[in-house]
Amino acid sequence: MRYVLVTETYPPEVNGVALTVHGLACGLRVRGHAVCVVRPRQPAEAARPHDADELRLPGAPLPRYPGLRFGLPAAARLRRAWRACRPDAVYVATEGPLGASALRAAKALDIPVATGFHTRFDRYMRDYGLPWLAPVAWRWMRRFHDGADATLVPTAELASELQRAGVRRVLRLPRAVDTALFDPRRRDETLRAGWGARPQGPVVLHVGRIAPEKNLELAVRAFRALQRHRPQARMVWVGDGPARARLQRAHPDFVFCGVQRGEALARHFASGDLFVFPSRSETFGNVTLEAMASGVATVAFDTGAAREHLADGKHGHVVRDGDEAAFVEATVALGCDDARREAMGWAARAAAAALDPAHVAAAFDRLLQRLADGRTHAAPAVA
Incomplete structure (x- = not known):
């Protein structure tokens, strides 16, 4: 054909x-x-x-x-x-x-x-x-x-x-999702060290366009709430867009990695501990599947890929669409529970293997x- x-x-x-x-x-x-x-x-x-x-x-x-x-x-x-x-x-x-x-x-x-x-x-x-x-x-x-x-x-x-x-x-x-590319085995301790990651604090990751439609202020609020409980936590942003400069000026402690592709992107995903995806404008959100395949627990609203593939309480937390307080609460809960978060990441990886x-x-x-x-x-x- x-x-x-x-x-x-x-x-x-x-x-x-x-x-x-x-x-x-x-x-x-x-x-x-x-x-x-x-x-x-x-x-x-x-x-x-x-x-x-x-x-x-x-x-x-x-x-x-x-x-x-x-x-x-x-x-x-x-x-x-x-x-x-x-x-x-x-x-x-x-x-x-x-x-x-x-x-x-x-x-x-x-x-x-x-x-x-x-x-x-x-x-x-x-x-x-x-x-x-x-x-x-x-x-x-x-x-x-x-x-x-x-x-x-x-x-x-x-x-x-x-x-x-x-x-x-x-x-x-x-x-x-390409589970050969997005794989927990790509976790890179050298990369994490460059982010300033510490054993006492998880790395919270956002991957995607840094733009107004992604509802990024909610990711910031959720991270700051977690940071009050885990002061050594780090917030890492992968991607670029029109809101990056303003976000970077307002939060100089955040780590901005720019656009990553291929194996470099896969290393960044696998090197995070918790993926937060606050967008409400997606028809799907491929990054949710990429996080799952990378063995990273996720917090997202109940829409798009999260509704279709992410099991609440098993692969992360799926929050009722629009409930921003619950999104922040879920981020804090998973960010503070290392063992549960890691178990969810492995369960997410197993689920993604079928896609x-x-x-x-x-x-x-x-x-x-x-x-x-x-x-x-x-x-x-x-x-």
Whole structure:
């Protein structure tokens, strides 16, 4: 089969959408399919003609999101490319101008197309001080996804939410984690020493974009509450974003490691003692699975990956969505109980071992093949 995946973000950019799409592309190729990724050209890349693996198109910086770009409209270019080499199915991962162009081009050529619901842009509007744009963003997203033959979501929770909101043809495609990469054995005592970690105090870890939509002030409050009981505790931030400079100025004792990739990221995960994830704007949150695979107990709200995969009291604590006092309390409880926290980390690792990327790639393949065969109202790829 010949598939095209369209995305406005892709490695070396580091975010959940980029890494998920990259994993899907690799998984399909391993299964023997021809896969072309359509994406914006990144600043350090030279222009190059369309080849079998990638079509890089013009893009522009994403406002208020330094380091990320969006693709410019390219429907005519995509129609020409797909007439010359017709794909069996198209997957559009992002709702930006490039994604919208791909959706229009696929429909114009009668090519089956699925979309992915990865990001709650409507909720981001509130976090960036633009609440009046939230309904506009939601109307755009609903109209966009209703133009596809299927909308893929990572959790049963999100599938139900979109169906209640009137989005049609919603199918669940779960996520996975690379347990060979994210592994407790990558724990690095030299790295921990560089953070100033002490046996008397745990390392509390946050991994992700340092940005307003991540609800980071709650992570700060939870850590400071723990620190009153464990004065030697350390707070380590992995990632970058527009809120980093302000956070770093306000809390000079915090450790900021910047963006980490691959094995370096895996070492950072495994070298933490407690992962806190206060975000309420995620459709999933891949970092939750990465923490689990790394053997690190987690505190998160009852949404996205935490609701789907994190067992409260077994792998960490899953807090009722929006209950910030309970989030702080859970962080303090686990931060003060070394033996229980370690046991939870090992239990989380065991649970993550079943989340096989090859299984997800196979499910994605089956779903796209059903679309190509005209079975657009098939049952979910994975129950």
